[in-house]
Amino acid sequence: GAGVSQSPSNKVTEKGKDVELRCDPISGHTALYWYRQSLGQGLEFLIYFQGNSAPDKSGLPSDRFSAERTGGSVSTLTIQRTQQEDSAVYLCASSLSGAYYEQYFGPGTRLTVT
Amino acid sequence: AQTVTQSQPEMSVQEAETVTLSCTYDTSESNYYLFWYKQPPSRQMILVIRQEAYKQQNATENRFSVNFQKAAKSFSLKISDSQLGDTAMYFCAFKGSQGNLIFGKGTKLSVKP
Numbered sequence: 001g002a003g004v005s006q007s008p009s010n011k012v013t014e015k016g017k018d019v020e021l022r023c024d025p026i027s028g029h030t031a032l033y034w035y036r037q038s039l040g041q042g043l044e045f046l047i048y049f050q051g052n053s054a055p056d057k058s059g060l061p062s063d064r065f066s067a068e069r070t071g072g073s074v075s076t077l078t079i080q081r082t083q084q085e086d087s088a089v090y091l092c093a094s095s096l097s098g099a100y101y102e103q104y105f106g107p108g109t110r111l112t113v114t
Numbered sequence: 115a116q117t118v119t120q121s122q123p124e125m126s127v128q129e130a131e132t133v134t135l136s137c138t139y140d141t142s143e144s145n146y147y148l149f150w151y152k153q154p155p156s157r158q159m160i161l162v163i164r165q166e167a168y169k170q171q172n173a174t175e176n177r178f179s180v181n182f183q184k185a186a187k188s189f190s191l192k193i194s195d196s197q198l199g200d201t202a203m204y205f206c207a208f209k210g211s212q213g214n215l216i217f218g219k220g221t222k223l224s225v226k227p
Contacts, residue, residue: 033214043205043217050213059214089157099147099209100166105159 002026004106006092012112013082021077021109025094032075033095033103034067038088046090049075050097082113116141118208120218127196128226134181135191135221137206146210148182148189153220154202162204165189196225 005024025032034046045059049069069075089110093103118139127133150162165173165182181190207215
């Protein structure tokens with residue numbers, strides 16, 4: 001079946017602009033995660049959605065970052081007033097509910113802030 | 115807070131040889147899961163192997179096996195009969211009660227012909 005998809009695959013934006021990154025999880029997966037991968041910081045957790053529960057936002061680096069998940073499926077990560085340090089690959093993953101289940105990752109969105 | 119440490123930034127191995135990647139972690143939780151993910155240049159993260167902390171038996175998946183030492187909080191990955199397609203970044207990851215994965219910095223593995 002289809003895996004996790006993300007769009008766009010690459011995004012170049014000017015400093016100060018807002019960007020939206022999209023994630024389509026695997027159908028039936030109730031858990032959805034956003035991670036950021038950068039050269040200096042490695043792979044960092046950003047936010048986690050589980051079913052209808054309030055999301056775990058503990059990894060968001062600043063209030064410029066927000067995410068929503070509509071209808072328990074598609075998720076959008078929004079970065080407002082982008083800064084050069086936001087340049088990174090943003091990875092989305094989804095899984096079935098429960099700690100045992102592996103997370104399936106999308107191909108990521110490479111964000112470059114100029 | 116949980117941490118994951120991979121002490122080998124880069125490693126190389128000859129094709130058909132065996133290589134071991136190291137990983138240590140720190141946690142106060144007793145129930146958790148450990149994973150090794152592979153990330154080739156395509157950027158796609160792929161699960162290699164998974165270990166449940168409550169299982170004493172080391173996980174194996176074909177040419178991949180782990181040495182899980184719970185008391186020492188060590189979780190190394192052994193790749194036997196290395197193949198050119200094994201060239202990738204390898205990330206060790208911890209999953210506890212919080213739900214998200216906590217990753218190490220990664221080890222860049224190069225398999226040489």
